[in-house]
Amino acid sequence: MSHRTNGHAKGSMSHRITNILSDDYEELPMYKDKPHYPPSRRKKMYQRRGPQVAIALLLLSFLYYTGYLPSGRSPRPPHTHHHYHHGTPSKDPALWAARADEVRSVFKTTWAGYEKYAWGLDEYHPISKSGRNMVEGGMGWIIVDALDTAILMNLTTEVSRAREWIRTSLHYTADHDVNTFETTIRMLGGLLSAHWLSTTYPHLAPQTDDDVLQPGEDLYIEKATHLADRLLGAFDTPSGIPLASINLNTSLGIPAGDGLSSTAEAATLQLEFKHLSKITGESVYWETSEKVIKVIDDLQPEGGLVPIFMSPQTGTFRGQNIRLGSRGDSYYEYLLKQWLQFRGSEPVYREMWDEVLDGIKRYLVTWTKHGNMTIIGERQNGLNHELTPKMDHLVAFMPGTIALGLTNGTTVEEAKQKGMWTRHQEADLAFAKELMKSFWAMYKGTATGLAPEIAYFHVDSPPRQWSFEEGWTLPQSNTDDFDDVAESTSSSATTSTSAHDHDHDHDTNSHPWKQDLDLHTQDLHNLLRPETVESLFYMYHITQDPIYREWGYEMFQSFVEHAAVRDDITGEVYAYASLDTVDSLDSNGKIRDRDRRDNMESFWPAETLKYFFLLFSELGGEGVAAASSGSVVSGKASSSNVMPFRLEDVVFNTEAHPLPRFDISTSTIWKTGWQRKPRTASPAAAAPGATGEEQVPVGLGVPSSPIDAAVVADGIRKKLADSKDSFEIKHGKIGLDDKVLDERAAASEALGRHQEALAATATVAATMAAGDAEWEDKSWTDGRDVDHPMGTPHEGEPKKVEVQRGGKTERGGGTGQKEGEKIADRDAI
Known part of the structure; x- marks a missing residue:
């Protein structure tokens, strides 16, 4: 594996000086990282020393680089992540029920530590056993975000405690700015999901409530409505593109420093707002959020691929940076999920998703030089410029999302039995599987068995591209030796640099795909992100291939081993923290204390642990017994890891909050309120292949x-x-x-x-x-x-449908309501 520093090596003298002289430890991706914390508390101590320390360190740095000091280079530690499965992956229901219980236990430990040291606070610093609020009184950032995970895990006590805090302490009146996108996906999404789960499946973490026949849950929907009403102010722009932030008290939108909005953030609010419209009867949430997609689509981006910034003033793109990582990812995710949310009743979103998938293949996909791994790169200067072979961990949502788009949530076998599984679907499923292997390689290729935040790859020059010619086949990766890697690398404990270099060369020669990983020092941190296990969840439940569960369990064990924070006195684990590096261990194969960051992002309990639990659980069961303690019956799955819903009946927002799918096919009220402009075909779209024949986006089911x-x-x-x-x-x-x-x-x-x-x-x-x-x-x-x-x-x-809106007749759908008009009988819709 090649390591290109692109800066100072971590732990080096110059790296330490950089820490002292700069307020920014390192540049992080700009999505789901808020708030960001420094990697350790040591930095503040150094800063108090003043310029004398900086001068001394500069002198030491000079001596170091001129050879008067011995080298500070440490031998690269052996890989110690476990290898758990040998031979055929297990399908034993009892085994997976037990593993789901392990995830539940980790969640309970996480929750208990937060409740003890930072209850009600928005940020949790597990190492210092403290926390703080982002706004006065707190927003319930962790409580609300993790609530539906506790419900799904049937944790009655934890849910009761959270619900009481929401009832008594959650108010959205602070005179403070908050991020529009993050607040929507975490807080609004969390409240809506808690409402749906608690009312639809009252046997999950059952609560005693004074509301007659309402086990919960006007509370959640009332809080959600109050929050959404404030968030609407962000959309008050000339174009309808929302501003980056909103003042909770005044409901005034606040632009980012450069005046721009992230495309993904503007276009990842629709599931939540449209769901709220459907259950409250208020059309304003639907119509306001829906307009964003029309503005974007009217720009007719080539291949459906959008630059990552927009101007809320003009409604146009700014810059030409095209990527599926930070600032771009969830725009594409929500195209498919809006189509799923209303069971195909809004075909425009499926059309846009299909165009996007075709555009990704055409412009962003390439393969690594040695291992033939499939990657999705970036076009940082536009589609006509060079491809950068870089993948954020955030891009790992794609394999599962592609699979979801192929079957809509049913298994592949069920889709085939219905007689409509075509070679297009088969080819796209192969694409998803190959992409899934590439993200798993990002985990397998590090010392901890955990992926870095960003990975670069070695590719051919020029990079190979997807071909639309007849007879072309998808390249297959040389990654069948994944299992051997853990065994061979965990057994070599080298202590000298030369011995390590020899073993490392032998390892990469034996496993060609490892030569393709090009990890940069500043990108080696891990924030306990969910995207890879999210895709494993979809891949397993759609394909029923147990290998995805096995990979997930190996990943879960690596998190448990390396992210755990232990009490200094008792030695017991009480929390899990982000990591400063995933590729450096001590001589005992352990993460050093200094390499843990003093923060835990809310998506660890809200997303990562939820997807692990659902990966190891069964979907579509009769229900979960309220009194179940999670015990395992020999040869059978425990009722506590059998979810009451099927995958094809729910849609998860980008923060892993499950929401129901609605059938509005017969509704005259809820319709797509816009139509696409006629497409202007680009030369690439008109003649994508050497044959000159028209190419049809795959995955269409025809x-x-x-x-x-x-x-x-x-x-x-x-x-x-x-x-x-x-x-x-x-x-x-x-x-x-x-x-x-x-x-x-x-x-x-x-x-x-x-x-x-x-x-x-x-x-x-x-x-x-x-x-x-x-x-x-x-x-x-x-x-x-x-x-x-x-x-x-x-x-x-x-079809052009005449509807009444705002007192006038319009064509092309819409909600059929005047703005603010409430529908009397929402259950009859």
């Missing part, structure tokens, strides 16, 4: 060749053979009634050929089984069938 269409036809024949009566093939709502096969609605021109192939094949199948059939209408349904994992063939311009 046949792309007669071979695929034959599979569809076979499925139609089987259904016809089973019944002589009328029936409906849910893919595309194709039905046969009185020997008439009817296609409905309008499809996009880009998919015309493919839809014709399906139509022709379906006609043959119907004719063979039911005699002569005639087409009544030559149009497809607009919008996907929400009951089918693949949806309908995708997708035409949305």
Whole structure:
């Protein structure tokens, strides 16, 4: 593994001087890192010494680099992360129930330490056993964010304590600025999720409440509404793009220092605001947040890929930095999830997601030089400039999100049984699997078995690119030796630099993919982030491949071993802290105390531990027994790790707060309030492959060749053979009634050929089984069938629907309400 310093080596004399003379320890990604803490408390002590210490250290630095001082270089420690599985990964339900209980135990330890040393405070400093508020009175930053994890884990006592604090102490009236995005995804999302879980599944962490027949939970929704009303002020800009911050007391938006807003932050508010509209009947949240997506889409970014900054004043992009890491990531995530949230009733978001996935392949994907690992790079100066082979840990959400978009949450096997699994889906699933391996390599390639915040990779020059030519296949990574790496590296305990260098060279030669990792010293920190385990969660529950659980458990054990904070007197673990480096251990294979940071981000209990728990749990059970203590019955999963919902019934916001999916297909109220402008095709889009043929984004759930269409036809024949009566093939709502096969609605021109192939094949199948059939209408349904994992063939311009809004008739959807008008019967929608 190559280490390029790009600066001073950590622990070196110059590095220490940099710490003293600079207020900024190191540059961190700008997303989900707020607030940021210095890596240790030593820095303040040095700063008090004044300029004399700085001069002395400069002199020592000069002596060091001129050779008068001995080298401070330490041999690289052996890898000590564990290797847990040998042979076939385990499918034993009892084993995974026990491992889910391990996660529950770590959560309880985390919660207890926070409750003891920083209860009610927004920030938790576990090493100093302290905390502080970001605003006067606190926002419940950790309590609210972690609440639904406690509910899912059936922790009645913890939930009761949190709920009481929210009831008595949570007020959004402080005269203080807060980040619009972070407050929405953590606080608003947390309250909405707690409301849904506590009302839909009252047996989870049951609470006694005075509200008749309301076990909780007008409290959560009232707090959520009060918060959302204040957040709306951020959207009060000429373009509708929200400002970066909001004053809670005045509800006035506050621009960032440069006046710009992050594209991801502006476009990652919609799940929460639209959910709130649906359950309160207030359309203003939906309409206000939805406008942001229209503003972005009207700019027609090439390949669907957006620069990471926007001007709230003009509604235009600023700069040309294209990446799926910080400032960009969750924009793409929420395109797919908005489509899922309302079960395919807003096809525009699926269309945008499909364009994005095609654009990612075309412009950002490449492969590493030695191990052939698939990576998603960055175009920091625009799509026509060089690709930077760099991945933030934040990008690790992509493998799971791709898989989610292929089946909408059902298993691959279920999707295949419904007869609509095409070679497009198979190719995209292979893409997701290869990408998942690359993020796992970021963990396997360090001393602790934990990934750095950022990784660079060695790639070919120029980087290889995705090909859209017929017959091209996805490169396969040389990472089948993942298991061997942990064994070979953990067994070598070197003490001399020369011996280490020899063993390291042998290790990278034996495992080519390790040569591709190019880790920079300033990027080696770990904030206990969730994105990789998030993708493992989706990959396992969608593919049912137990290897993803095994990887997750190995990762979990590494977190437990290296992030744990122990009491100085008792030696007991009472907290978990961020790490300053993931690639440096002492002679005993342990993280040094000085390499732990005195902070715990709220996403450790809110996201990371939640996804570990759900990864090791079963989904779609009958429910969780309220009295369950988490015991394991031999050969069976414990009821305490069986979730009452199916993956296809929920959508997780970007902070891992689960929200329900709604069916609004028959609603005349809740509709997409905007239409896409006609697309202006770029040269790349018009001729993406050497063949010059039109390329269709994959993952659409439609046949792309007669071979695929034959599979569809076979499925139609089987259904016809089973019944002589009328029936409906849910893919595309194709039905046969009185020997008439009817296609409905309008499809996009880009998919015309493919839809014709399906139509022709379906006609043959119907004719063979039911005699002569005639087409009544030559149009497809607009919008996907929400009951089918693949949806309908995708997708035409949305139908023009006349609605009443603001006292005038408009076309193209919308909520059908005047602004602020409340719907009387929200349950009837």
